[in-house]
Amino acid sequence: MHGFSLTIPARQTIAITGDNGVxxxxxxxxxxxxxVPANGQVTVDGQDLGAVSLASVRKHIGYVSQNVYLINGTVRGEILLMPKPDASDED
Incomplete structure (x- = not known):
């Protein structure tokens, strides 16, 4: 990916869609x-993403894959694969 720039306004929800391979x-x-980018940087609010805690980054991003991979287990097990491995039954 070369020369890519994306600005998302605060408190906005966006969807990234497009053809395969884009x-x-x-x-x-x-x-x-x-x-990790080979060159350039990824920033959030002007701060390099590498300086922000991984948990903080991942709790603000939702991702819906077009390829879903499920484990042979329980719904709880699937949920625990997400960025909140310490999720309670209530969560």
Missing amino acids: GKSTVVSLLLRLN
Whole structure:
């Protein structure tokens, strides 16, 4: 991905859609810090995303994949794979 810039206004919900291979998953991977950019930086409110706690970043991002991978287990087990491994039954 080259020369990409994205600004999302505060308190807005957006959807990133598009054809296969255009970089949607790459953007999400960078935002969730699953990947680190080779050059450039990812910032939130002007702060480098690498300086923000992973939990803080991930609790503000929702992701709906077009490929869903489920484990052979319980619904609770699926939920615990998310960024809140300490989720209570009430959560």
